[in-house]
Every structure is written in C-alpha cells, then in structure tokens.
Amino acid sequence: MERAVHDRGGWPTDARIDRREHELADWELLTDALVGTLMREGVMNVDELRRGIESMPPDEYERASYYERWLYSVETALREKGVLAPGELDRRLAP
C-alpha cells in the first residue's frame, strides 16, 4: 500500500528546516478558534479534523499552508454533517 501524504515520518528528504518564527495571522487564529469552538460544542472532534486533513488530494496537501489544511478539513466535516450546503460558502464569497 502506498503511503499516505500526511504520514511524513522518515519521508525521504534532505530539505532544511525553515526555522523562522511566524506570528499567527488573524485569519489563522480565527480558524483555530472556530475549530476549537466547534469541538467544544460537540459539532466535530479532533479525529474528524485529522481525517479531513488526511483526505486532501496529495498535491493540494503539499501546497496548502497549515491552516489552509484546517479550513479544508472543517469545511469538509461541516458539509458531511449537513451544516453547510454544497457550495454555500463559495456563494457567500462570490463578489
């Protein structure tokens, strides 16, 4: 079985580690807090968050930033639970 994209332990790479510090942007904190609130309210749990992240298409996973993966996952979970209708968030964002 091919290894899943999130399973990084020992993944062959020589890439150096970028050690620059990064203060979380407002939207990153918001995403974190939204997920935390949804978990506290029992709308979703940490395993669902992980499964959503792990179900991202591999190339998207590699490209996405950390909180972009969270956002993808929480949207997926909320759609599956019927909290969000398909396309609802996109319609809200449409100009």
Next chain:
Amino acid sequence: MSDHGHDHPHAPVTSGDEPPAAARARALEDLLVEKRVVRHEDVRQMIDWLVSRTPADGARLVARGWLDPEFEERLLADARAAALELGLDPGPSPRVVAVENTEAVHHLVVCTLCSCYPRALLGPPPDWYKSLPYRSRAVSDPRGVLSEFGVELDDDVELRVLDSTADIRYLVIPRRPPGTEGLSEEELAALVTRDSMIGVAQPLATAPAG
C-alpha cells in the same frame, strides 16, 4: 474581525497580502454564527485563550521539578495532574507525558502525522514543528536535525524520538544547567525555553537580558 450587523451587503474582507483562505475563514464564521452553530462571543473567547497560551507555564513546571524532586516525580508520573497542582491549565488533551533528559538520554518530540503538541502549556507550536521537513527528518535523521538546531549530542547519549498523537502529547524536561544552584523558581523558569521543552535545544545557561 467583522462586528458589523447583517443589514447591509458584505464589504470586501480581503487585504492585499492575505491568502484567499483569510476571507474564507471570516465568511465561514459569519455563516456559522448566522446558523447559530457557534456564537461570535465564544469564538472571541477561544481566540483570547489561544493568545494567552505561552511556554511560560511549561517552564514553570520544569523549574519546579528542578527544585523539588518529589514534584518532578509527580510531573513524570502525570503531567496533567502536576499542572493542575500548580493551578495551570493542561488543556483538553487526555494525556500529557513529561520525559526527562539526563546525562545518558536525550528526548526529541515530533508529530509525524500532523502537529500534536501540548499547546495549553507551551502555546502554539512553532511553524517548523508543523513543517514537512521536520516531521520527516526528526525520524530519519534526528541527530542531523539537532545539529541544525545547534545541539551536538555525544555519541554515547541515547536519543529517543517521541512521536505525538492526538491522545498523547509530550513535554521534555531539559537538564538543569550547571551553576544554577541557588536560583529561584522564577529565575530557573527564565532559562527554560520553548525549544528546550521540545528537545531541539538545551536550556539557556544564563538568564536573557532585559
């Protein structure tokens, strides 16, 4: 963050240097508030909690352990309970495990699958902890990783790499620096850096200036 009512059309909410995800996150919050799935106040409170978390709480645990061997035993046995004993918030994760660095053993913490981390006690994980190269190489080349962070271990020191999960998060108790006898708990805690509690650094030898 939007505090506006919903009797007018939404103004554009992206600014120049933000990724599209920023507007998406804000729109998602708006939708969830409208649907009464979450309350805006609760999300704000969660943000306040997140930004209030720093490595200072973890450092206090370590410093107390350095000073009080009986406390350190309790910390090693059950870090959640030890945190509660000092009135600290260990967060929602079911188990926090403290491990002790010694002359013979050094611990390095990673989450190869994602980013699990004792956030309540250490604040948000640094970006590099969540990065793909760290998650890969902490396992395949841990001594190389340590060396990149400026830590050279003697060959006879055993290096244990701990892979975190959603259910178990690790906190490293670094070795107390020599020459720190007589320092107070607060002075000792100032030597305990975030990175030393992840295992990619030794604690400071002297207190930072200022």
